[in-house]
Amino acid sequence: MTPVLLIAAVASNGVIGRDNALLWRLKSDMAGFRAATLGKPVVMGRKTFESLGRPLPRRLNIVVTRHPGLSLAGAVVASGLDVALAVARAETLRSGATEIVVMGGAEIYAQAMAFADRLLITHVEAAPDGDTFFPLIDLSVWAGRDISAHPAGPVDDYAFRVVEYRRAARSA
Numbered sequence: 001m002t003p004v005l006l007i008a009a010v011a012s013n014g015v016i017g018r019d020n021a022l023l024w025r026l027k028s029d030m031a032g033f034r035a036a037t038l039g040k041p042v043v044m045g046r047k048t049f050e051s052l053g054r055p056l057p058r059r060l061n062i063v064v065t066r067h068p069g070l071s072l073a074g075a076v077v078a079s080g081l082d083v084a085l086a087v088a089r090a091e092t093l094r095s096g097a098t099e100i101v102v103m104g105g106a107e108i109y110a111q112a113m114a115f116a117d118r119l120l121i122t123h124v125e126a127a128p129d130g131d132t133f134f135p136l137i138d139l140s141v142w143a144g145r146d147i148s149a150h151p152a153g154p155v156d157d158y159a160f161r162v163v164e165y166r167r168a169a170r171s172a
């Protein structure tokens, strides 16, 4: 099975967004997002797709919606997460991409956590008021490894660190 990556930027209080938008500008993190997703099929909820304003280029955009017949320019529409992952798998076979990326939002992360092989989480050093949250990362299930740390700066509203989580090996 093609591995599934969940990618998200999460505040220290678990917030990921408000009013269908992000709560920060982290240009350096966007470069990391681009590098982690380019050439791979990306699965997202309909609200996240709308928040982007346009499809992400050079990635098959797969959008999950309960509205049958919805047509979105530049995206493939899927009636459920299972359908979206099947479409994404077919795309990896076609393109040779090594991974499927699930890129939010909260509703989709909550459903996709069970299918994820890897989490790439940008931990943002802020605790803003928000209305959407990343699921709790259970550290008895997931083992984290620090990838990088960045200070706040002219193009980054807050300091952040990137952590990769993989499923922890179970002890016998």
Ligand SMILES: NC(=O)c1ccc[n+]([C@@H]2O[C@H](COP(=O)([O-])OP(=O)(O)OC[C@H]3O[C@@H](n4cnc5c(N)ncnc54)[C@H](OP(=O)(O)O)[C@@H]3O)[C@@H](O)[C@H]2O)c1
Binding pocket: 007, 008, 009, 010, 015, 016, 017, 018, 019, 020, 021, 022, 044, 045, 046, 047, 048, 049, 051, 064, 065, 066, 067, 078, 079, 080, 081, 103, 104, 105, 106, 107, 108, 109, 111, 132
């Ligand atoms: N910080 C980050 O890394 C990050 C990443 C992504 C998004 N976000 C933020 O997250 C927020 C959006 O998240 P959200 O939870 O409100 O929305 P979402 O997960 O992006 O989309 C929710 C929509 O997906 C569809 N959907 C969900 N589960 C489905 C299922 N099982 N079958 C069929 N369709 C399904 C429904 O679309 P229909 O209503 O069309 O049926 C639902 O309304 C925004 O604030 C965004 O900026 C943050």
